[in-house]
Amino acid sequence: MEYLISFLETYGYAAMFIAMVLENANIPIPSEIVLGFSGYLIAQGVFEMNMTMIVATAAGVVGSILSYWMGEHGGRPLLKRYGKYIFFNEHKFEMAEKMFNKYGGAAVFFGRLLPGIRTFISFPAGIARYPMGRFVIWTLLGTIPWTILLVWLGVKLGEHWQDLIEYNHEFLVIMIAVFAVIALFFGIRYYRNKKKKVATTSSEKQDTQND
Structure with a gap:
């Protein structure tokens, strides 16, 4: 070292x-x-x-x-x-x-x-x-x-x-926890946006059929 x-x-x-x-x-x-x-x-x-x-x-x-x-x-x-x-x-x-x-x-x-x-x-x-x-x-x-x-x-x-060097495993646990939270945040955001997009598409199709 x-x-x-x-x-x-x-x-x-x-x-x-x-x-x-x-x-x-x-x-x-x-x-x-x-x-x-x-x-x-x-x-x-x-x-x-x-x-x-x-x-x-x-x-x-x-x-x-x-x-x-x-x-x-x-x-x-x-x-x-x-x-x-x-x-x-x-x-x-x-x-x-x-x-x-x-x-x-x-x-x-x-x-x-x-x-x-x-x-x-x-x-x-x-x-x-x-x-x-x-x-x-x-x-x-x-x-x-x-x-x-x-x-x-x-x-x-x-x-x-x-x-x-001594506490690298503890820092690893912290890193994994932080990225798990970040991944969860973006996962929820992606799911909501996708759900919203599907709902919007369905609504537009329904309006087209009514016309």
């Missing part, structure tokens, strides 16, 4: 971009450290908030595309052959694979919010050759909230930013 922090302090945004690309390409670099410490640097006036968000989000998408490409062109044989060099976790990959096979593109979005799975969810998408355009959109939508949360917590925690 000390080497990673020193790397970020020395090379700034470039180091953050490289670290996040590698993390999203299945290299075991904890995003809690990279983004949490970046938030701390924002609090210290070293990093700037908007630039940090842009660089981290772009790196997340680039790294995910690399993981997708490895899945598309190498598949499981690639992981079995070289996985030991990146401390490959078979259990987490299987979880990501089952999640993608069951939920498709939506799994790319929600998988991005789950520690452990988030770095592997792109690989099965590549194996399945899920449409690249949709993959990038889902990845971007899932990367933004994760990035905002960890950077913001790093800013708020300040010198105690390392608590992100």
